[in-house]
Every structure is written in structure tokens, then in C-alpha cells.
Amino acid sequence: MTSHSTTVAAQSAATLRSAAAPADRSSSSPAAARAALASIANGVVVQGGVLLAALVVFGVFLWLIAGKNPFAVYADMWKGSYGTRFSQSASLAKAAPLMLTALCTALPARLGMVVIGNEGALLLGGLAGVMAAQAFGAAPAGIAIPAMLLAGGLVGGLWIALAGALRQFRGVNETISTLLLYYVGLALFTFVVEDVLRDPSSLNKPSTVGIGEANMIGAIGGLPAWMPEMHWGLVVGVVFCVATWLLMDHGTFGFAARVVGGNVKAARLQGLPITRLVLLTCLLAGSAAGVAGVIEMAVAEGKANASLNAGLGFAGILVAFVARQNPLAVIPVALLFGGITASGGLVQRRHELPDATVDVFTGILFILVLASEAFAGRLPWRREGAAR
């Protein structure tokens, strides 16, 4: 290794740390700690301001266009998301697959890739889960459910890894290829659901055969009474987020991935195995979306049908962007958006508003969060930290 290559890599790593990492953990000096705190404060102020702005914009929409009292609607949105124990468990159930589909975008983003085919990996993962249940259905749930999750993760992982391979070996842009693979996956999914694995008794809404009551992913037993009901899928989602955060923010693998994302030339000079990093990251990312498909399928319906194609993958892309591609930040962002989605039903019933109303709010919030990127790091105390 020449000294030149080391310098380039060190420079790129330094750029990366100052540009991307929200908190500089590699240094423990008081100045660095102050900068980290300022960065967090900046993030909280910006995101809080964005949430407030979204509430104002949506409030005007509710007041002028829908003719409703925004405060009454917001009160019920709170009630329908995290205000009661019942709604808490519904919100958590919506958040679990969002965490996993968000990772499908967030992990490759470390390598500078923009993956948007999360929905395709989710659909095929859910389908693989049904197939695994066909094969292992007779086995005890302790074997069948892990087999389903493994199959879903493997299929979803290979699906996105295919896009990674196309990028590395053929130069095909991964944003476009994952979008195209979504349409191919959707057609495959529809074919298998309506033909190969179709349950003949599902007339109006073609569905696959069920995975069996015993193989459904159920609620976590033995929780204290004050806690909302949670299903095991949430545990899988949180574990995935924390594990990939440790991998991407605290390990050599993640460091190498960030070098590739920051400066491919430097990574190449350092002799980093770029193709292997890309393929492994895509495999991991896709497997998260595939597992999301299995969970969504095995918690809600216990079979695969068109309900699985409900946009969880596309929402996951935005969750990842809002979380600034940080696997740990994905958890609270997914909880927020899961709550908003879950509140749709109550808002619809109590205010005679269409169920798409909360989607309008989600859209406004996403747009404002993305716009706020322009203000991130621009607040006075953050500038001080940067000028240090």
C-alpha cells in the first residue's frame, strides 16, 4: 500500500465522518462531544419544526378544504395512533414492516446507492414465506416460522442482490433496475397468487393457500398489563435495525461501505472488495424487505394476496430518507409513520373524512422533511460547531 493511497482514504474517511455521521464517535474530546450534541440538537429542532409546519399546512387543508376543525382531527389522530393501548398495538403492527422495508433503502445508501425496489423484494419475500409454510407446515411452529422468515429473507435478498450484481458487472443503474425488478416481481407474484398457489375457494380476491393457524406470527405473551399488545414481527424489525446499525456504524464492514460510498476511487486504491461489499449489502437490504413481506403476510392474513402490495415498500423508501439512512433512526421514524397510518381508521369514522386523508398528511410531512434537508446544518449553533 502506498502512502498516497492511505492519504486519499484517510481524507475521504474524514470527509465522510464530518459530512455523514451525526455524532462523531471515533473521538472523545470535549469539542467533538459538543459538536455531536449540537448536531443532535440541530436535528431535533429541524425535525420538530418540520412536524409543526406539516401540522400547520395540513391544518389549513382540513380547515379550508375539508371544512373540519383541525384540532379535533389532531386529537383523534393522537388517539388513533398512540393515545390508547389498543391503538398503540395497531401502530406498532404498522411500524414493524416499515422498519424493515426502510432498511432496504438505508443500507445500500451507505454505499452511495439509491434502491427503490423494496416493494418487489417484499412481495416475493411474502410469497417465499407461503411456500416455506407449504414445505414445513407440518413441522412445529418453532421450526416452520423461522423457515418462513429465512426463505423470505433469502428470496428478497437475492432479488436486490441481483440489482447489485447488475450494477457491478454491467453498469446498470440500481435505481432503475430495482424499479423494473419491482414490476417483474409484481407480475410473478400475481401469477403465483392467482394461478400456481391459488386457494380455489378464494373467488373474489384471489389468494394463496393459507399458512395454517399454527404458523401465524402472534402476539408476544407474558407482557405486563400496562404494555400494548405487540407481535413478534416488531421484535424482528427492531433487532434488524439495531444489528445493521452496529454493523454499519460500528464495524469495519460499515466503515468500508462508507468509504465506498464516499469515494470509490479511494476505496479501490485501498484494495477494498467493492463488489463483495455491494453484493453483501444488497443481500442484507433485500432480506430485510423480504422478511417484512413474511411478517406482513403472517401477522395479518396468513396468506398472500393483493393486500400485500399496499405500498409498504414505497413508504419504506421515504422512512429511510427521513431517517437520513441511519438504521437506528429508522425505528422512531417508522413508529411515527406507522402511527399516522394506523390513525386513518379513527379519523375516517369520527370525522367522515375519506381514509386517504392521513395519506395526504403523510405526503405533506414527507415533502417538508425532504425540503428541510436544505436547512440541516444551517442553524447558528451548528455553524459554530462546524467552524471549530
Next chain:
Amino acid sequence: MSPAEASQAAALSPVVAVFFALVGGAISLSTPYLFVSLGECLTERSGRVNLGLEGTMILGAVAAYAAAYQIATTYPGATWVAPWIGVLLAGCVGVVMGGLHAWLCAKERVNHIAVGIALMIFGVGLAIYLGKPYIQPKAPHLQALPLGDWSAHAAIRSALKINGLFLLGLVLAPTLAWGLANTRVGMILRMAGESADAARALGYSVNRVRLLATCAGGFLAGVGGSFLSLYNPGIWAEGLSRGQGLMAVALVIFARWNPLTCLFASLMFGAAEALGPALQAAGFSRGYQLYAAVPAAMTLAIMIATCSTKRTLAGAPAELSVS
């Protein structure tokens, strides 16, 4: 229809029936692809990708439907012109959505892929919200030229019914191709897409050029959406647009960023969409679901065959980050 004609109609062989279904599909189902892809083509030639056209289309669809219905019920004498006012309104809605996209993307560090997806979710949500009262009422449809009326076969008659928007698109595609290549405006737009520095050096604001290109693209996408609600299928319902707006991005790559090729690619995508139902009607009852993937699979195959790790795609604007 006389009994003799009826027996003749019944004698249409499956191969001919599938052929005419494909022709009909190429004409009728291609129209939304054509408009939205021409719009995306303009936007991408200026150096930006708008993934939000899916939302623009569906919002355009509901705006056109609502306007056509309201005008036709308020002024029954204006029923023939009402859908065309709807088309215009859909275009204007598209301009607003395009402007929003361009305004957001002009900001520092804002990712245009993410903005597109956010606008898609926002547009679809808003369209479903605003469209709730219009699921039942029937709006007047866009007029069509019945060029197939000489035939006794219903299949041929419906295949050769040419709608007005398709004819407009037929004129628009070569016009845009010519305009991009030969006019001053076209040159400035291409320059913003090929080299932002060159455009800046000549005193043009790249963001402004891209704003105008994205607005124009949004207009066309909105018009494409109005076709869905006012002609085929000609109703307002949730899930009216089945991904045509997102597929437009693939279509433009397939067409190598050339408006004229967009026309042929749209015809092909339309025919491919008609293939599944046509084969199903002709008695091939298995596997028709897979034909939905034909356009995407073809685009992917072409990209795999022609992309290289050494250079960008031929014909791709140099400033575009997805080629």
C-alpha cells in the same frame, strides 16, 4: 346486425382477434404512456428525473374527471367541450406538481428520487381524497374517431376507434423531437441536461431551465392522466393508474431519450399491456398475469445488453444521475 353478419363476426379466428386486440391496445392503452413519457423525456433531457409523475397522472385524472362532470352538469350545452376543459385543467394541475418537484429539487442536498416518491405518495393520497365524491357520477368522455365502422366485427371496430388525445400525441412526439434538435429553447434545455456548467457559462439559470422543463413534463403527465379517467377506462376509481407514471421512467430509457422513439415505445408498451387480456380472451387461460412484466423485462434486458461499467448509456443526458 343481420344473422349473416353475426355468423361472420363469430368466425373471427383467435389469431386475428389477438392481433386486433393488440392494435387496439397499441392505440388506446398507449396514449397515457405516450403523454407521460414525452413529459418525462423533456424533464430528463434537462437533467432531472421526476419519479412523481405517477402522482401527477392520478391527480390529473381526478381533476379532469371532476371538471368535465361539473361543467357538463352545470352547462348541458357544453357537454362536448367539457372533457377537453378537463384535459386542460389536468395539465395545469401537472404544472403545479412539476413546479413543486423542481422547486424542491433546486434546494441543496435534496434528493430528486426521494422527492419524486414523496410527490407520488402525496399525489395519490390527495387524488383519492378529492375523488371520493366522483366515484358514482358519470362524466362525459373524450370524443373518438370511429375509423373501424366499415367492419362488422366489434373487435375491429373498437380497435380502430381513434381517440383525439392519441392524435394529438401523434403530432406532439415528432414536434418535440424536432423542437429539441432545432430550436433555441430545445438547445438550452439539452444544454442544461448535458452540461450545467456550459449553460451557466452562457448565462442561463440551470434551475430555471429545469423548472420549466419539469413543469412542461408535469403538464403532459397530467394530460396523460386525464385520458385514464375520461376515455379508457373512462371512470374515476382508486388504483386507476397502474404504475404508468413510474414506468414512464423506464420507457424513456427504452426510447433512449428521444421523443420520436417514445412514440414507438409507447405503442409497444400499450400493445404489451393488451397482450395478457387478449390471450386470455382467445382461450390461453394460463400465465397471462406474467405478460404484465413484458415492458419492464424488455427494458431491463436492453439495459443489461447495452450498459457498461465503462461508459454511460448512449443518448443519456450527461447530467442525469440515473444512467
